[in-house]
Each structure stands twice: as C-alpha cells, then as structure tokens.
Amino acid sequence: MTHETVVILDFGSQTTQLIARRVREAGVYCEIHPCTLPAEEVAAMEPSGLILSGGPMSVYDEDSPQLDPSLLDLRQPGTGEKVPVLGICYGLQALAHALGGGVEPSARREFGRSPIVSHEENDLFRGVPEGSVVWMSHGDHLTRLPDGFRAVAATDNAPIAAVAAEPDSEHGKVYGVQFHPEVVHTEHGATILRNFVREVCGLRGDWTTGSFIDEKAEEIRAQVGDDHVILGLSGGVDSSVAAALLHKAIGDQLTCVFVDNGLLRAGEFEQVQTTFRDGFDIDLRAVDASDLFLGRLAGVADPEEKRRIIGRTFIEVFEQETEAVTAELGHKPRFLAQGTLYPDVIESVSFKGPSATIKTHHNVGGLPEKLGFELVEPFRELFKDEVREVGRQLGVPDAIIRRHPFPGPGLAVRILGPVDREKADLLRQADTIWLDELETSGTYDDVWQAFAVLLPVQSVGVMGDYRTYEQAVCLRAVTSTDGMTADWAKLPYEVLGRASNRIINEVRGINRVAYDVSSKPPATIEWE
Template sequence: MEKNIHNEKILILDFGSQVTQLIARRVREIGVYCELWANDVTAEQIKEFNPNGIILSGGPCSVNDEGSPRAPEYVFEAGVPVLGICYGLQTMSAQLGGSVKCSNLREYGYAAVDLLNDNNPLFDGICDKTENGRKQLEVWMSHGDKVDSIPAGFEVSASTPSCPYAAIYDPKRNFYGVQFHPEVTHTKSGAVMLENFVKKICKLNCLWSPEAIIEDAIARIRATVGDNKVMLGLSGGVDSSVTALLLHRAIGDKLTCVFVDNGLLRLNEGAQVKEMFGDKFGLNIVYVDAEDRFLSVLKGVSDPEAKRKAIGKAFIDVFADEARKLTDVTFLAQGTIYPDVIESAAAKTGKAQVIKSHHNVGGLPPDLKFSLVEPLRELFKDEVRKIGLALGLPYEMLYRHPFPGPGLGVRVLGEVKKEYCDLLRRADAIFIEELYKAEWYHKVSQAFVVFLPVKSVGVMGDGRRYDYVVSLRAVQTIDFMTAHWAELPYDLLGRVSNRIINEINGISRVVYDVSGKPPATIEWE
C-alpha cells in the first residue's frame, strides 16, 4: 500500500513575520508536508491536524506589549517537538516561565553566533567557521527584544555578546528556540538546521516529492470528479498549464480547456498555447478569439483600476458564454495555489489588504452552478513548477517571467488600442529575445516593455517623424515585495533600442526605467 504523503506533517503558526512563508517552503523542500496557520488557532484544530512537529514563526510584536500574540498552550502539551524562531523563541520562553526584555542593542542583519556545546541536535554537523577556537554559526538576525532568562529545563547552546540566549533547547520535552532566522538564505546553514529539526528531531521520512504529489493529486481528482466532466480556463500561465496537465492525466478527454485570446497577449502566444496543449499533449481546447470584444469594453477607459475591472468582467462574460455551450460539464477547475489560500484566509480576518484587483475565473453568473476542483491549492509556486517539469512541460515555459492577468492592458498606459498593443507586442518580443541571447533573461526576475501614449520626434533617413515611445523595464528581486532595477549592460540596452526603432515602424524612442520598488511598483499600472 502506498504511503499517504499527508501522514507526515509540520504545523507552522504565523506571528506576522514577513518571511513566514519561507519557513513553509523550506520544510516542503526538505520533503515534508506542512501548513501555515494563524497563531490563534484552537487546541481542537491542532489535535485534528495531528502534526508531527510545530514551528512558531517570527513576528513584529514585543511579547511584553499588552495583547501581543501567544502560542496556544496546547502547543506545549501536544507531545511533539516545537521550534520557536525569533518571536517564536521569545513567546515560548515567556509562556514557559522565562523572561524577555528589550535589548540595548537591536540586532538586524548578519551575526556570528558562538556555539557553546555540541549537544543540541538542531545544530548537528554544523560549524560555519571557527574564531579564536570557538565554533560559530553565520546567521541573520532581526530583533529588538531578547530572552533575559530561560525557563526551567532549558539549556543554552548558542550566544552572541549582545544576545546570551541566541539558541536554547529542552532535550526532555524536545523544545528548541533560536533568536535568528534559519529560513532565510542569509543564514548560512539554515536549511540544514530545519532539516535537522524535521528529520532528526521530528523523525520524519520525507514523503513529499513531485512524483508523489502528482500521484496523490491524480487520485484526489478522480475521487472528486468521478465520471463527470470538467472545464478549465487555460491562460497559458504556469498555474493553469500545470492544472490542465494534471487533470488531463487524471480524467483524459473529460476535460475541456477554454483559451480566451483577449488581444492583450504576448506575440504569438495564442498559437503557442494551441500548439503545445492541443497538438503536443492532446488536450481538448476551445479557442475563443475575443480581441474585438475586449478592445470594445476598453475603448475610452484610461484609469488603471477601471481597466482591470473591465478586463476581468469581459473575461467572465466570455468564459460564461462558453460554459453555457458545454451543457454536460459539472466541475470548474481553477489553478488556485497555496499562497492564494493563505492570502484569502488572511483577508477574511482583516490581516491583509487588497492592493489591486485580481483577474480570475471566480464570480461566474449564478446560472452556472459548477463544483470546484483545485488540484494545486496545497502547493507553492516553486512546487508547481517542479510538478510541471515532471509532467513534461518545458523549462522555459515554467520559468518564464510573471505576466499580469490583464496582460498588455496594464502595460499600455492610458487607453488601450489595438495599434498600441501590436507595437508593444513586437517591442516586448525583441527585448525578451535579446535578453535570452545575452544570457540575462534568468538573471532578472521580470522584464517587459511598457507603451507610452506620447509621441517623440525622431529622424528616419532624411525626414523628421513623430512616433511613439516605449520603456524597457527589468528588475531583480527575491520576493517581489521589494525590487531593484536591473543594471543591464549598456551594449545590451543599445542593441535592444536599435532593433526596436529600426524594426518597428511607429516607435521613435526607447527609454529605460531605473525606478526601484518602493517607491515605484514593478508594473507601471
């Protein structure tokens, strides 16, 4: 009998750190299923989840502040290993009888931590460097408070001059705490620490692999769908593409994919989707040419949010029209992934803010009563990509830069016109082609061209012409929350500019955007 990949699991309680999702991603990379929950869950919920270990995340609060969050007491009564990170260490210490105080020296960034003994299994096999005969860890700190006294039963295993309890543990109860952040790449051996916690302390076997996830997803789809038929909005993006192949492998021709060409796609994108999914993989694809319909609802609309809403509504209308033609379909598939689930849950509790409208297949008219099937809702984006590779999707497609749901609708500034989209498509294709040739495409996180609806004078041959301006945009980022403009080589920028101006009749000037995020956003609208 096959092992259930959900039988081994870690529960992560979120205290508000900006990098909490990284903990979950690291645990998944080790090969163990985990879920990320708000810190105020009940004992009954934890019991029902039945974790093999619990991790308490960092957070922005001080445990000494009135009303600051605490771990449910059951965490320390469940009989499973517990790892407290930063704020997680502090609340564990405070709740179990220790004390926390404001540090005279706030530690933020790199720190060298002295290992005081070799007894803590969390640090088994780890020594980043030796200084004056002392074994040290190279870590990333971010804290203003520090543990002042440790609870009974705990031992100190690492310290810094300003943080005497940088790591503590209770070997009898299997409780561990670190003041630094092992989940970030800046902590040199952080991945090994988390692996030690998962494998050596929680004693898990790591059943979570792309092949096992695919097998599990197929079984779940078949159990959910049965002999019914499924409809999927296929955009050609990573999430919908992997969803399509999982469903196709599970239910074959009972899946119908609807691809809506809204006229706001990249150059030749519609043809590429039809060729890959229809010809190569043999999926049933309904191709809808809706360019005129989308451009008509965008006529005269220049406000970015109004454009997003118009595009979203038009998509729903077109998709609904196609859905009504498929009278025997009972399930609607969506490419929802785990961060979407986390963000939706946070939004319901008032802990998240909507920054901009999102474009999706939700919100269909009430006469379309589908049941939902979401095979990716447990997965992070990097896991989705790994599954896509295992299913046979090409690397270049899976690791392509993000593309906004409204497409070129938010890369044409102001009113969207077909003329503008056609010019932008060609300019963007040249930019991406040259990035690939120069081996810069995968060195940047996102790159694209923006169309500016202004005309600039140019000289073509012996004549003066007034043609449009486009801006190149390329950024480098880890999490897309902050970003730095990519310092592309001048010769590359010059080559792109020359090609765009020489090959595209209608563009006379190319500029390069050197704005960071913040204060600018990555997209212009």
C-alpha cells in the same frame, strides 16, 4: 496516503512562506496556519513538528499574539513523544514568555547580517560551520531563559541567539533561534530547518513531486467521478500545468477554454493551441474575442476600470463557451478547475486579516458563484516552484514552465492610458525583443519577471537627418522569490544597451527606451 506533517503557526512575519518553502525543500509536507488556531484543531492535524514564525510585535504589546502553552504538550503520531517545537524570532520570544522566561527591548536593535560567534554542536546546528552569518531582525530579545533551557548560540549583540531545552527536562525537543533561518541571507539557514524536520523531528521526508502527482490524480478522479470539468486556460504556468494534470487524471472529461483578449504575448494564441490541442490531445476551445475586448476598452485610461471591463467580458465569453459545451455534452459541466496556489490560500487565513487592496487581481474567481460550478483546485497546497516541477514531470514544454508571470489583464496594464490594437502590437514587439535579449544573454532565468511598458508620452528623436516624435517604452526586470517583495535586476549594461538599440531600430514608432530601477515596495512590480 497520509504524509508526515509539520505545522507552521504564523505570528505575522513577512517571511513565513519562506519557512514553508524550506521545509518542503527538505522533503517534508507542511502547512501554515494562523497562530490563533485553537490547540485542539492543531492537534487534529497530528503534526510531527511545530514551527512558530516571527512577527512584527512585542510579546508585551496589548494586542500581541501569544502562544497557547497547551501546544507544547502535543504528542507525535505513532511515537507518543512530545511534538518537537522550533521558535523563530518572535516565535522564540513567545515561547520563552509562555514558559516564564524574560523578554525585554534590546539596548541596540539588531537588523541585518551577524556572524555567530559561538554555537553548540547539536541536532539543530549539525553541519553549520562556526562563524556562519545569520540574518537578524528584532527589537526585543531574551534576557532570562525559561527553566530547563540553555543558550546554544550567540552573536556579538545577542548572547542568547539560540536556545534548547535540556535533554532531561519535561519540555522534550524544543529549540528557538533569534535569527531567521528561512531567508537566503542566513548562510546555512536551509540546513538548520532541514536539521529540525529530519534530525530533531525524525521525519523521513516523504513529500515528493512524483508522489503528489499520483495522489492528486487519484483525488481528482474521486472528486469528479463521471462528471465534466471546464478550465479557463490562460497560457501561464499555473493553468497550463493544471490542464496537464487534470488531463492525466480524467482525460476526455476535461474541456479547456482559451480566450484571446487581444492583449496576449506575441504568438501566445497559436502556441497554446499547438501545445495543448496537438501535444496533449486536450479538448481546447480557442476563442478570438480580441475585437470585443479592445472595443470595450476603447478610451478607458483608469487601470481599475480596465481590469473590471476585462473581468466582466471574460466571464461573458466564458459563459457563452460553457453553453456551447453544455449543448454538446447534453449536460452542464459540474466542475470548474482553477490554478489557485498555496500563497493565495495563506493570504486568506492570515490572523492579521485581509491586506489592503493595492490593485484588483483578475482571475476566474467570480465564475463559480455566477455559473454555479463546484471547484477543483489541484494546486491549493503548492508553491509556484513546486507547480513548475510538477509541470516538468508531466511533460509541459520548457517554454511554458520557465515563463515569467503574466498579469490576467495582459498588456492592458502595461499600456499606460487608453488601449487599442496599434498600441498593443507596438508593445508586443518591444516586449518580445526585450525577452529575447534576456534569453540570448543567459539572464532570463535569473530574473523573476521582465517586461516592457508603453508610456503615455512621446519624445523627440533624430534618425539620420530626420526628426522623429514617437513613443517611449520603459523596460522592467526584477528579482524576487515570491513576488511579495522585489528588487530591480542589476543587469549588465551590454544587455540593456542591445535591447534598447534593437527596440529603437526594429520597432517603428518607438524612439526612446528607459529602464525602471524601482523596488517593491515602494513601487509595485507592474506599473498598473
């Protein structure tokens, strides 16, 4: 099935992914592409709508990305009418600049919340109350409208806060907003974006989780044919839901390999086996390689070296299991399945080029090249929340669907300094108590990610009449929408107090608990 498609051209905004999420929430399929994508390639996608994202530059900067005017002449499939366009912040400025409008630096930069003091009733602002708060983030602004356009909204500092092409102009349905409707700080931003794709573009909204499951299962069957697929199951959301979807599509042609590296969450090795071997009847090979991993990590303190050791060892163990599966089948599995998500794909095609490496990410990315697999990536077009919904519809247990993200190297990057089994067991106990208190207090689902970190320090304490000199842990909990930025969670003191009290009393070897109040940036979510 060919879905109605909205193309989002990325001009470098940090919130471009949020635009896509809001469009998907409106039931419309969309894709993000760099703003440098040639117009003929955009046209080949036959978009029914075009959104121009924000960006950090000025249209007058020497290397600033510009809008190709020919993109404004694209035609909608079926109707032959011009493709509707929405420019957001820099996207509006690039649009106006391309059409002969004026863009200049603002006398006063505008960042943060600003109420709309007036707006026109039209298809874009339908259902948006007067005085609604929008989120501004710009240094330049429009000073002269292009011919055939009118201002349709204003704030105190931006008399041209939104524009629209005149109904009788040659431009067609073209709109622009100086604010960011994609962020939660814009009160009715989701309504504005829904209005654009459903009212302005006239799309019916045929993108649903149910339709994705049926179409993707058919696509997987066509790709795999009679061959076999092997999946490295981690126990996290992405690989777990991928396993369920692949099993629905190809049944016994799927084999999952689950490796215990000694650094999993408490009870995870047993839970994953129960869920997928017993609950889904999937061919699951569970390998306890904890002694091998922990032995190679002994004495290693550098976090990057930990990651490299774990990655290399995982590939070695996975290769051994592949050989065993090959011997049983009489031929080598042709395909490797991975839980690659759409944000990973977007990051690789940004017009700005690759981001600086903050830390090495551990996944099975090296396996296709090393072992000669072809890839099956069923979630390349989905965001995390969409994968969770797919999992719910496929019957993946709620305990896995709701699970917070967990790093590939596991507890190795939450134990600061060298890793051993004793430290891992100590941290597992503290982490379990922390998550249990969040569940009990009803705050677990309000948090993007929560975990405990074992610090490489000991502190003096007193228990009863005895002096103690034991380990310290730091609790971490953050709120976020995508993990790209995050703020520390403002949890009730009672929750923090109970967690601290239980950890100190129940985990022999820990006598001090701290709480991390760092945001990302400047800190990262994980400590290593």
